Amino acid sequence: MPENKIGNLNALKRLGVFAAWAVVVAIVLALVSVRVDLYAQCILAGGIIVLMQGLRKFGYVTRFRVFFLMLSAFLLLRYIWWRTFYTLGYNGLPDFIFMVLLYAAEIYGVVIALLSYFVNVHPLDRETLPLDMSPDKLPHVDVLIPTYNEPTDLLEVTLRAALDMRYPGSHLKVYLLDDGGTLQKRTQASPEKAAEARHRHEELQALAARHGGIYLTREKNQHAKAGNVNEALAHCHGDLVLILDADHVPTVDFLEKTVGFFQQDEKLYLVQTPHFFINPDPVEKNLNMFGRMPPENEMFYAVIQRGLDFWDGAYFCGSAAVLRRSHLDEVGGIGGVSITEDAETAMKLHACGYRSAYLNEPLISGLQPETFSSFIVQRLRWAQGMVQLFLLKNVFRLKGLSIPQKLCYFSNTFYWFFSYARVMLLLAPMAYLVFGLRFYNANISEFFAYGLPAMLGAILTSDYLFGRYRWTLISELYEMLQSLFSLQAILLVIRSPRAPSFNVTPKGEHMEEDTISQLAGPFYVVYTLVVATLIIGIWKFFHADEHRDVILSAIGWDVLNLIILNACIGVLYERRQRRATPRVPTDMVGEVGLNADGAMPAITEAVAPEDHSLIEEKLSDRVPCRVIDISSGGAQLSFDAGLAPRIHKELNCLHVFNRALNHDSAVPIAVRNTFPSADRKSIVVGVQFIDRSVAGLSETVALSSGDSRRWADYRAHRNRSRGIARSVLLIIQLGTVHAGGQYALFFKGLGSYVKRRLVDPVVSSRFVASFPYKIKKIYAYIIS
Template sequence: MTRLIIRILAALSVIAGLNYVVWRWTASLNWDAWWIAIPLVLAETYSFIDVALFSLTVWRMSEREDPPDAPAGLSVDVFITTYNEEPELVLTTARAALAIHYPHRTWVLDDGARPEMREAVERLGAGYLSRGDEWVGKPRHAKAGNLNNALHETTGEFILILDADQVPYPEILDRTLGYFNDRKVAFVQTPQYFGNVPDSDPLGSQAPLFYGPIQQGKDGWNAAFFCGSNAVLRREALMQLGLTNYVADTERRVGRALAVGQRVVRRARRRPEAGDPKVASLLSRVEAAISEGSRRLAAGDSIGDATYRVQAHVDAAVRTLVAEDLAGVSIDVAALREELGMDSPFDEATEELDEAVERLAARDLSPLGALESVRAVLDALSVERVHEAQPIMPLSTISVTEDMSTSMRLHASGWRSLYHHEILAVGLAPEDLPSMLTQRTRWAQGTVQVMLRESPLLMRGLSWGQRLMYFNTMWSYLSGFAAVVYFAGPLAYLLAGVLPVNAISVDFFARFFPFMLVNQLMFWVAAQGAKTWRGQQYNLALFPTWIKACTTAAANVWFGRPLGFAVTPKARQEGGRPLRLLWPQAIVAALLVMACVVGVVRWVLGLNQGLGTLVNIAWTIFDFALLSVLIGAAKYRGYDPAGESAFQTTKEKK
């Protein structure tokens, strides 16, 4: 019955929203104030699309019964990831992991490589893993690299991944492994719940909307996300994904190298030295060999078969030209190595090598230098992938949020996922505003990275429902730009008398209020009593965080600017001035207060309409209600459970 009600409300939300947005575009725009009218209607259109995507999400909310019994005899590794967390925090999680009922092996993956951590972990009887010498000087890929390293050091059929602060319940594997009786299930995600959060949840950590109707809805579309912790994954699925991506990446890079080689040789043929019949013949043979290699690769032949003939012809041509004339060889080779920016082309990281290949394609080389360059590039792009610490990377390394990218790739490969809506581990949420902002920024940056590098709308293998479920989450982080417009709307009218719509009329109220009311009712019913207001507040109040995340992620993807990986502090950070982090919101709040005062004065003086003034003051009051969450956030100094253990009382709180 609940699902039917949700579907009715979802349909009504979309219909009412479409009615409002179409009217706004076709009949209400104040073109005399286009500079605010157009941004506002674009922001409203963005919000309507957001509502439509949420409506689609909850349309298929899963309603799972008790999970199947866990089959006996499965081998399971429990991974606890850590970098710089306090040893006692990690050991608390390790002790709980060792107490899990289902037979398993517990491993602490210490990316900080701390000797004292190794000693303490081994005293508990758990396994300890850190990276070896093969990672020195190679891209580390943050948490994804830590997990990928551990996958190559262990053998369990299934892996339970826990963050350092996520203390598991003993029954976590008994409640999740039964789902893997379906051979197509790649992972089972459970909620992330935090035991150090008061009922007021001042930092909005619990996310009951996401770990509730959103994940349940995505589950109905076979698009539940892997969220980095509290999830059980099938090793076979991860390793298959790693192999598939390895082959696809190698084919892409070799194909690109062949295309660049073709361009380099063609440029060399235009040089005066190529007028020599023997040189021209050699270049023609190499060009034909490269074309043949490209055709073989496109036809699905192995990379070795596709490149062997090219390499053989290039090697033979280089030897012939060297035998004819050694002049310029050392100069060309030295220039090539300088162009690639390395002592040896075999030691370069992926992005830097790709840039070097592009620069190489634009060089004007002698015939011998061209052939030597083509040979060096083909060698540098060998199937060994020596620019990485290990050739197979099962978890995605294209983003600081490896979890979403990995789950999207698994779905595109035909694997299934499940969301089990039961709290089976309890973690620690940020206990101060700076830590929370660090966490939210990383989440948003990683999500935008994935959107720009591997858009779900273009990824092959995903169903249309899966595409929209992933896109919905990515789309939501663009809300910061819409928020700026929503603040600017009432400011424009109250301060200057500029109305973005033709008039505040019956047509406006008759379309706007039904849309808002049915939309909020849908959220309330879908949440099934969960407190979602805090999430709605932060969606608008953190607009500078979302804007910063979008711009920095775009700069990273498009221009190669470093992003880094910031670990969320698990304990309250002493000192600092959290209020200085909120200066954009403070400026907006001050402007809104000033606008209300000025608006009333203009109304008294007859410069503003009475109805327009009241509507826009009500708008500012709503904005204040959303921004007010930051007052409690700035004053928050951590959870005080009155002497009780947060972990011990979690089930009682629920």
């Protein structure tokens, strides 16, 4: 069936689902305000929680998905109705101000939860559409790779992979867009920086020419990535545009799986694919959870984008996406009002009546920031950009969008105010236990009847919707890590919406040794305050004459904050990262050639693929091995321990089946290290791929990054459900183990410092004299 007809049928289906939702919501809203006594409310709320858990336990939740979501929505709305009409009151100006601030945070949380239920009511699963290879129907594709300051080695891999995608060469052009070697940068005032820009300009020109790509730069660095891409669009004329970040390496079948959608739907402007990362972010790395839990971005790419796609709201994510050039030209190219140019562009194209599609298959492998500071740089840009869209592009006033699309975009932008809600929930126990503010006019029984069921319902629903991709309290951990910085950044955007500038996220970083993050200071201050609040709360509990139940609930709230903060402290202890190019686990059967005389065959740029047979003639023997991890630059090979006497000779060529290219590869290698496996049953040999010729790089890049099936398998392995209780216990365990080492290091250093300062009277007197200055300096650091 043509995709235009499919699009119309999907539109009718969306209309029907939305109408059904509208009716059900009206019924729920009518029931929310029904007044019952406290006992009846307890029975009602408890019964709903039992029913929700029963639906999950006995496997009926998928069949009754909408009903399940409505039960949770009812509990949330019932809580907000009670909270609004029965718990708000004036108890003094400070109490009233904090009450309003906390109430706003609760409203935010409920709105985000309800929007999430709506967005994810029916996630769409798309299958790839066949690609018509007829010359008159095959679109011309321009691949754009914007770059600013990324290493040349990283760019070379992406460029080579883009050129090696399975697509007729007559219909494919690959452009390297260099914003680090612009005329403005090559002629800047600083001689050192100008020389650096000229060197980059010449180096990337040579790189593009060597591989068969096209090098482009511009005169001035204006409008960051959006300006770079728009400048390039004036120099290329393909029917479709594939945009790849500098570190996003495409698989060989990327265009085969995406271009077919455009052939069958003329109103389609976008096919977006997931951003799939092969290295750990700072949470995964520093808590030693990489590959053992779903990555942070998987909730968005595995569930939310599919939910948005059902409502024709899947949006452009800046990379790993194909766009129709004519539709892009119609809106003036990539948007530049906000620093999240991708979402802004998608919003404009959806408003023009064009459609998008989301294909939930990993077709690129990318890098994400590994240090906490670079992670924060990236997330602050996202937060500021989405808040810019919220303020400057009022989605409810934007003509051309359907109501579901408006709700989807509102959900996407409004979510980024989470830092406000997270900070308010952090301060609430302190406001009550330390300052005695009365901002919640209810007793513990009322909270158990209304508040607790709403929380439990939201947790059950979140675990149902996202449990395979986001474990309980993991979202809270990521949000807490960002909130202490993003709240200030968001306030700056609110004050001046057009002020934020685009900051490039550092990639491919490495660290020589373990260290505490330079951004750890604010967390230590907050952690100390939360611990002090807990101590005060415990003291008040044992000395109070009344309200001990409320004090106990505030203590429990504080303990939850402490559990999350403890895990944050563990994340802030940065683990060393010496390898800039990550290797990903794999399991391939291969063979390695051995040199009889220990001499390594010479491999140079002059060696062509057809001449690699000359290398094999010099081999006297081969031994079997398994490739256990791989990157474009090297691999780790595992040999049976019994083969140890035979592999003392020089290993010189890896023979393995290259599934991306569907042939056997012979890859020249050099040994870097050898060590026994953990179980002592095998020997592991680290090798480097030494053929850096164009043909040699094509072979190794395809072998390491070209097979989309490997990414699909690896993704499925990482994404698995854990359960609510086990997830909470995991956070407690991770915080205890990884923060504990940091505490020991801190107190050891503190003891040494105190001993040094106090034993020497002269040093001690100087330290005391400088104490006011040190306090002032610490305060200045915190408020900055």
